[in-house]
Amino acid sequence: MRYLTLILALLLLTAAAAELTGKEILEKIDAVFTVDSMWSGSTQTITTPEGETRSFTMESMARDSNRQQLTRYLTPQSVAGTAFLMLDYGNDIWTYFPDTDRTRQLAANARNRSVMGSNLSYEDMASEADYAENYSAEVLRQEEYAEADCYVLKLIPLKSSSSYSKMILWVDEESWVTLRCDYYDKGGELLKRMRIRDIRYIDGTPTPFYYEMEGLQDGSMTEVTMTKVRYDMNLPESLFTTANLSR
């Protein structure tokens, strides 16, 4: 009888879990990254279809659940000091170039531009903590992916200015981390695929220490490896200013 109760409870839990709507899942994804502030160091390696590689290191700061972000390139020397500030989840972006010592606002239509020749656009870098506001979601199915039970979601951008027509996400049901995301271009063709690995729990927050974005139409690849991550550093708002871009 006890086993029967347990089985029933599990079934009910499973049913309850299965009844999560797409929007609820997006809110859970967003909630994972609801941290006061974050600092990270990372390396980014771009591999061209011909096999050439280019590597960058950078530091990034974020606060208010990634609503405000500042990223600065540290190496190579050719781009050292180049920085960009994203406010309001990337709706407002300023870029700074040390050679000219000028800070310029980036138009919204430029958010789909490749950042430093990588497979990542400003839109990709800004949207990861604001899915619920920017996309409508439909649960396609539940399946195992990379040994994890996942929800498979179809996301449609709510803004027509998005460079994607849709995205398919594989979301881990336990950590609510997106393990894989397929991006489709405006023509409906599969454009690129992001895969996340090496998830570590830092201060209880599941933190991907490795992700890759594969360009499926040209065979290019961008890999990002986190070297250091630190949360809840009480980063002041004064760090997230256009003035701080040049410091």
Added chain:
Amino acid sequence: MKRIFSLVLVCLVFLPAGLFADDDLPPIFAEGEGGSSTEEEFDLLTLFGEGLTFVGKLDIWARYYNTDDNEFGNYNEGRFLVTSRSGNTKLELLGIINAYGGYDAQFSPDEFDWRLDRANVSWFTDWLELRLGRQRLAFGSGYMFNPSDLFVQPSMLDPTQDDPSSDALLTTFFLGQISGVNLIAVPGREIADGSYGLRLYTNLAGFDLAGSYYHRGAYTSELDAHFIGFSATGEIVVGDWDGPGIWCEGGLDLPYDPDGDDEVDSTWRASAGMNYTFTENFAATVEYYHDEAGGEEFVDYDWMGLMGGERFVLGRDYLFANLEMDLSALITLSAMSMVNLNDGSLMTGPMLRFNLSDNVEASLGGFLFLGDEETEFGHGEIDLGGGVNIPAFPHMAYLRVQAAF
């Protein structure tokens, strides 16, 4: 026999799996408990770019000029930037070495020169920044033309390169993340010869807005001037469609005679532009420029002012366009053009840029100058004195290598 069978079985089971596994990738979830950020060793002194940094850049242009003698020249530049930041203080030093050769050497009194382009120290808090010393005072947001900037003017051949910096004291009061007040003081050899200004900047409804006022001592040898500048940068948004980025900038010079009652005409200049990113790899920029002090006709052009760096262009109205396409992550094709709308002459410059390594780029390009005989970009000549005339703008092809270390 049992062992061999087991081995074969293992191979049969795991070999195919291995073929499809992501061998080079780390596992989805890291082993162990993960960790705490407090367990990481962080050097707070280097956390936000503190410490000493050095960036060296070499810029080597080998140029061919389509003159009667088919001449070659070269323009070479070395930039050495040292920054040191400690706490709320930052020191910035930028030395620039220029070397000219062949055809390019005749435009410089020396074949080799150097200057300390930046040498300043800044001190900042959450609400205040003071920067004292030689520094760049570049506030405008236009791409090719910055009529609201008094102290820098971009190079026509490369808008990323600007004129020398100014000896100044810049005081900035921050009013939030993207608003503030600049107080600018650029004293001359005598205080009365200096320029002193106030600039307000903010962001309203998505637009970066700025307004400035300067008093310009020694505007000319006889005149002082008031200067009023403005700039606005934003984008056109219709519903949820993000349209082109747009900007406009302007400056109004109001000269006056400090010793007399002579009436002096004011002049104004302004630019307006837009850019649009069509795809992830293709963007276009268009900019219009009007300078009331420019010449409407060829006979009015101030060639000596252009050669002396007092003027950036000769005419009154210009249309500039730039197309840029990333052919791959490492190769970019661009084409810039500028039309003098007063005389119809055209400057156009295609360029192919190769990223050869993390720190080396090579560019192959050229400039064509097209127009009638008596036009700015046509085949006019500059009188260098002593009976020496040179073509103002001969067609040019170049190979440029930029390296950082």
